[in-house]
Amino acid sequence: MKDWKNQFIKFILKKKILIFGDFILKSNRKSPYFFNMALLSTGKDLKKLGKFYAQALINLNIKFDLLFGVAYKGIPILIATILALKNYFNLNIPYSFNRKEIKKYGEKGETIGHKIQGKIVLIDDIITAGTAIKNTIKIIHKNKNSQISNILVAIDRKEFGKNKLSAKKEIENKYLCQISSIIDINDIILYLKNKNIMKKKLKTLIRYQEKNCIL
Template sequence: MDWKKEFIDFSFKKQALKFGIFKLKSGRTSPYFFNSGLLSTGTDIIKIGLFYAHSIVDSKIEFDMLFGPAYKGIPIAVATSIALKSHYNLNIPYSFNRKEKKTYGEKGDLIGEKINKKRIIILDDVITSGTAIHNSIEIIEKKGAKISSVFVLLDRKEKGKRNLYTINHLTNKKSYKITSIITIEDLISYLLEDKKLKKHIPELIKYREKYGI
């Protein structure tokens, strides 16, 4: 879809998506790297919210609210809620968790709309070790809510290792639907159409053959 290509264009322009030699948390050496932390201006976060909103509406998934895991998921949830209202007139509430439970004032481990018995979409950037997403699943299930889906920016589509769960492995483990804005296949298709960037394809395919699912 055009908005997938637009997202890749945007990521390259902001240097959030790079090619080279990168050591990942998993210990693997990757020929590409995505750093959503570089998408940090007002214009950037508006765009990110719109990409998620497009993907959510396109998925036709039924849901009641958004959940953003601390910390990167917090601005994503806020921006997506704004985009859904601005572009689709969907007034969707959101919630996010605290890293540490508050013991004074309003107390609790969540901020925002109460999630009890709601159908939740979890929003995150990229799943690596799966720690944040598992924490979110646990929080949501304990509140008696249902997880409609998990949305991320990039699906690297890699094999799991020890306690490392990439998207499809997490799906198999928890039976939750995972939707990504783009996948490694979308990235390779994009490179095929770019004369300057297509030189990176052999390394991506080699890496994909070694670690891909």
């Protein structure tokens, strides 16, 4: 596993962004682990998070003209990533994000920021059922001069969707776009194995993976 992936897992464990226990997901599936990016609420944390996203965009060779944040959790991640691209890679990239509700006064509309055009990468925290991302894709598709080149999230849980495909694969097939992630559940399992830590949680995680995930 690449070092920047290891560093990211170390970071989210230290910050308790990745926690273990009994959780009910948006998909109503019971999970032994939970990923809560909302706990990163300081400038220092967001600066580090943005660098991980920026590194992923560069290291995975993702092509883009504009970054788009998926409301709500994707918005601070988006801003952190935009700043990291400028500070660490000298890339001055335009950005935009959506509102949850269409504004009917003032400047109006359902998006804020740069005009939506060119190759677009959606930025979000995680894919489980993919509901928020699917809604955002509909907004992007209203703009004729735009194309979703990729969707970048922190973690892909690699879980089955409705038709025994992963939620990721369902979105890729339906909307003809690629989804990338900094890490996935396989990376977490490998990290815990290599570090020889959290052995009981690791066993539970492996059982969950075998039952609910695309291997």
